[in-house]
Amino acid sequence: xxxxxxxxxxxxxxxxxYETSIPGAAAANKDLRRLQGLTWLNDExxxxxxxxxxxxxxxxxxxxxxxxxxxRLRKAFVFNTNFFTWYGDNGFAKVKRWTRRxxxxxxxxxxxxxxxxxxxxxxxxxxxxxKRFEYYDSFGRPMPFVYERLRNWLTEEHRNRKKSEIDLxxxxxxxYEDVPQQQNVSDCGVFTCMFMESLSREVDFFDFSQKxxx
Amino acid sequence: xxxxxNQTDKKxxxxxxxxKASLSSRGQPQQIQGAGFPDxxxxxxxxxxxSKMMNAYCQRAGKSLNEVRFMYEGERLQPDxxxxxxxxxxxxxxxxxxxxxxxxxxxxxx
Numbered sequence: 001x002x003x004x005x006x007x008x009x010x011x012x013x014x015x016x017x018y019e020t021s022i023p024g025a026a027a028a029n030k031d032l033r034r035l036q037g038l039t040w041l042n043d044e045x046x047x048x049x050x051x052x053x054x055x056x057x058x059x060x061x062x063x064x065x066x067x068x069x070x071x072r073l074r075k076a077f078v079f080n081t082n083f084f085t086w087y088g089d090n091g092f093a094k095v096k097r098w099t100r101r102x103x104x105x106x107x108x109x110x111x112x113x114x115x116x117x118x119x120x121x122x123x124x125x126x127x128x129x130x131k132r133f134e135y136y137d138s139f140g141r142p143m144p145f146v147y148e149r150l151r152n153w154l155t156e157e158h159r160n161r162k163k164s165e166i167d168l169x170x171x172x173x174x175x176y177e178d179v180p181q182q183q184n185v186s187d188c189g190v191f192t193c194m195f196m197e198s199l200s201r202e203v204d205f206f207d208f209s210q211k212x213x214x
Numbered sequence: 215x216x217x218x219x220n221q222t223d224k225k226x227x228x229x230x231x232x233x234k235a236s237l238s239s240r241g242q243p244q245q246i247q248g249a250g251f252p253d254x255x256x257x258x259x260x261x262x263x264x265s266k267m268m269n270a271y272c273q274r275a276g277k278s279l280n281e282v283r284f285m286y287e288g289e290r291l292q293p294d295x296x297x298x299x300x301x302x303x304x305x306x307x308x309x310x311x312x313x314x315x316x317x318x319x320x321x322x323x324x
Contacts, residue, residue, distance in 0.1 A: 098288030
């Protein structure tokens with residue numbers, strides 16, 4: 001960071017009453033302080049990144065400026081961090097209206113940050129262009145129930161929005177062998193945010209690792 | 215909409231709505247049976263700021279505002295919003311609107 005930015009970051013972290021917000025997300029000093037050292041990230045921070053990605057994607061839809069190459073912005077939508085659990089616990093009715101502002105099937109990718117047992121962040125995605133259910137975990141292995149839940153949701157979403165059945169027989173469950181791994185027991189939140197950011201662009205491999213983490 | 219219905223639509227300027235704040239996931243260990251997260255119904259005017267409901271809920275639950283998230287249909291609610299700003303279709307006097315409550319979530323490793 002350039003020195004003037006570093007000074008500003010320091011001032012913000014010191015000001016205990018600091019709050020920042022964009023429509024749909026907010027983060028206060030106590031949330032931002034989690035970005036220091038090895039503190040675990042909380043939902044406010046992950047959702048802040050999600051809302052920023054959604055706003056950027058909407059803006060690109062309007063202007064048509066998506067950039068080039070692997071920085072090119074996909075038509076992306078990021079769900080909030082409760083989506084995966086609430087759908088699992090309560091069924092489709094709970095999340096039925098969460099996509100009311102757009103057509104799910106016009107998007108390139110739906111990005112789903114997941115919190116497991118209030119201890120671990122990871123990131124799933126439904127890649128509508130490549131017909132893939134994707135799952136990225138900086139600390140783990142592919143979990144069958146994640147893919148299954150994504151499949152079920154997409155089936156129900158299609159039934160609700162398009163009034164017909166979607167054929168998912170040629171959709172694959174995708175796991176990337178060389179997914180960047182955290183080398184400690186605290187950084188999965190940062191890795192998850194990086195997965196979200198990369199997935200919102202046309203990146204087909206992840207060019208970051210623990211070495212890039214502060 | 216007929217002229218008659220328009221007439222009756224004029225009347226309810228002091229429309230009241232019940233907000234039911236309710237925990238939406240009971241899966242997380244610290245939330246078993248909604249421990250510490252009771253349901254709360256609060257009756258408010260459509261123009262009342264949501265901060266009133268949020269503060270009442272936090273008082274009832276014994277939590278501070280920054281430990282609890284309030285959401286409606288997947289969107290995070292801010293204290294200075296009102297029921298009106300939620301754009302709910304066909305709201306009638308005394309309807310009950312479900313507000314989803316979530317606790318702070320953190321993660322670092324498995």
